[in-house]
Amino acid sequence: MFTIDKYVVAESLEEAYELNKSKRNAIIGGMLWLRMGRKKIRTAIDLSALNLNKIDEDDESFKIGCMCTLRDLETHENLNKSFNNIFHKSLKHIVGVQMRNLATIGGSIYSRFGFSDILTALLSLDSYVELFKGGIIPLNEYVNMPLDNDILMKIIINKDGRKAACNSHRISATDFPVLTCAVANKENEWFVVVGARPMKAKLSTFNLNNNYEKDDIDNAVLKIIDNISFGTNIRGSKEYRQILADALIKRNIDEILNGGYYAD
Amino acid sequence: MQIKLWINDKEYVDDISPDTILLDFLRSKGCLSVKRGCETSNCGLCTVLLQGKPILSCSTLAVRANGLKVTTIEGIQDEASEFGGFLADEGAEQCGFCSPGFIMNVIAMKNELKNPTEDEIKNYLEGNLCRCTGYMGQLRAVKKYLEKYSDMKKGA
Numbered sequence: 258m259f260t261i262d263k264y265v266v267a268e269s270l271e272e273a274y275e276l277n278k279s280k281r282n283a284i285i286g287g288m289l290w291l292r293m294g295r296k297k298i299r300t301a302i303d304l305s306a307l308n309l310n311k312i313d314e315d316d317e318s319f320k321i322g323c324m325c326t327l328r329d330l331e332t333h334e335n336l337n338k339s340f341n342n343i344f345h346k347s348l349k350h351i352v353g354v355q356m357r358n359l360a361t362i363g364g365s366i367y368s369r370f371g372f373s374d375i376l377t378a379l380l381s382l383d384s385y386v387e388l389f390k391g392g393i394i395p396l397n398e399y400v401n402m403p404l405d406n407d408i409l410m411k412i413i414i415n416k417d418g419r420k421a422a423c424n425s426h427r428i429s430a431t432d433f434p435v436l437t438c439a440v441a442n443k444e445n446e447w448f449v450v451v452g453a454r455p456m457k458a459k460l461s462t463f464n465l466n467n468n469y470e471k472d473d474i475d476n477a478v479l480k481i482i483d484n485i486s487f488g489t490n491i492r493g494s495k496e497y498r499q500i501l502a503d504a505l506i507k508r509n510i511d512e513i514l515n516g517g518y519y520a521d
Numbered sequence: 522m523q524i525k526l527w528i529n530d531k532e533y534v535d536d537i538s539p540d541t542i543l544l545d546f547l548r549s550k551g552c553l554s555v556k557r558g559c560e561t562s563n564c565g566l567c568t569v570l571l572q573g574k575p576i577l578s579c580s581t582l583a584v585r586a587n588g589l590k591v592t593t594i595e596g597i598q599d600e601a602s603e604f605g606g607f608l609a610d611e612g613a614e615q616c617g618f619c620s621p622g623f624i625m626n627v628i629a630m631k632n633e634l635k636n637p638t639e640d641e642i643k644n645y646l647e648g649n650l651c652r653c654t655g656y657m658g659q660l661r662a663v664k665k666y667l668e669k670y671s672d673m674k675k676g677a
């Protein structure tokens with residue numbers, strides 16, 4: 258069981274950062290992941306008093322505070338309107354409403370889980386993380402950086418006019434996904450993310466010119482699947498995941514190009 | 522550390538260890554409807570409302586409720602027993618162990634969603650596991666319960 262000796266509601270980010278330098282201390286987000294471990298936490302750091310629980314929108318971007326819950330993103334009207342509902346769609350399968358009212362976006366993205374539905378969705382967009390010391394870094398870089406002691410303050414998503422679609426496959430409702438997928442499109446550029454392979458979500462890109470044929474899409478998808486690695490775990494084999502990836506990517510492309518609808 | 526919170530509108534001030542889990546704190550204050558059905562945040566049995574929103578009390582520190590209002594079934598007896606009647610009418614309960622968390626989440630859903638579709642109902646209640654039934658009785662009970670309220674609204 259995990260234990261906590263002392264609990265500090267940080268009054269400034271500087272204070273939180275100083276405390277978080279010690280490996281024995283930990284930031285508490287929604288605590289859902291932390292509580293499953295056996296960590297003996299000396300000082301638990303609470304960021305709730307630092308105004309990081311809001312989703313701000315301006316003409317260029319959305320800025321999402323790390324203490325926003327997954328449910329905040331799932332139900333935010335403008336955020337979902339701007340990106341074809343992918344926040345709602347990618348989050349709604351995670352455990353249950355009660356759990357998503359607790360789990361934070363900061364804890365979810367900091368952890369960079371291989372199975373993450375939301376990391377997959379965010380990687381298909383023009384997304385950044387804002388770190389207290391490290392500054393603003395593209396999410397696509399952050400995803401492969403080692404877990405360190407910096408504080409993830411915000412997620413920034415630029416409104417660059419991308420159209421997006423996402424889906425996942427689960428053996429049963431509320432389970433971890435067998436595979437996650439998100440696709441976004443801006444003019445001729447396509448962004449394809451496949452996660453839970455069962456490794457961390459990976460972004461691939463391809464271009465499609467205006468007079469493309471169906472074969473061009475098939476070939477691009479084939480190339481992407483060839484270039485990313487898949488593995489086997491209790492939820493599915495490498496081969497099964499490759500076949501699923503082909504279907505999930507193509508469904509998302511179809512949804513963006515033709516409004517194709519697939520029940521999930 | 523000291524916390525002050527309201528459980529079912531009654532104020533409590535207490536000195537607790539920082540790793541006290543809200544579920545255990547609530548039970549220690551006599552809210553025995555709040556139970557633990559799993560160790561992995563999956564079952565929904567421990568559902569309570571924090572500032573009106575459904576959360577898992579097994580996965581929340583009691584200090585996180587500092588200054589806030591918690592509602593358990595003990596605080597909404599009339600609403601809970603009314604919905605309990607709908608469950609009974611549909612034969613939806615077998616052992617009944619899952620009911621406290623399920624009832625809390627149904628009430629949270631009724632407060633949050635307006636005229637939900639069947640898919641929306643299923644999605645909202647997906648995090649409440651029942652090991653005995655096939656959920657069909659529950660779904661019928663929920664639909665009839667919500668219908669009653671939408672009829673009342675229409676009539677008003």
Ligand SMILES: Cc1cc2nc3c(=O)[nH]c(=O)nc-3n(C[C@H](O)[C@H](O)[C@H](O)COP(=O)(O)OP(=O)(O)OC[C@H]3O[C@@H](n4cnc5c(N)ncnc54)[C@H](O)[C@@H]3O)c2cc1C
Pocket residue numbers: 283284285286287288289290291292293323327350351352359360361362363364365366367368372373374375376407408409410431432433434561562563
């Ligand atoms: C039973 C269960 C099932 C799940 N299923 C899924 C699923 O199907 N799909 C999916 O995508 N996800 C799933 N998740 C993961 C979940 O969605 C969250 O991503 C996860 O719980 C982490 O969020 P949290 O707020 O609980 O983080 P916490 O547990 O509070 O923290 C996780 C880590 O992040 C650190 N941290 C927290 N906030 C910050 C910050 N701002 N800056 C720096 N470090 C920080 C903490 O110190 C800790 O090391 C599941 C989780 C559980 C418990």
Ligand code: FES
Pocket residue numbers: 556557558559560561562563564565566567568577578579580
């Ligand atoms: S006891 Fe199972 S989710 Fe809380």
Ligand code: FES
Pocket residue numbers: 613614615616617618619620650651652653654
């Ligand atoms: S009726 Fe037995 S667990 Fe639901």
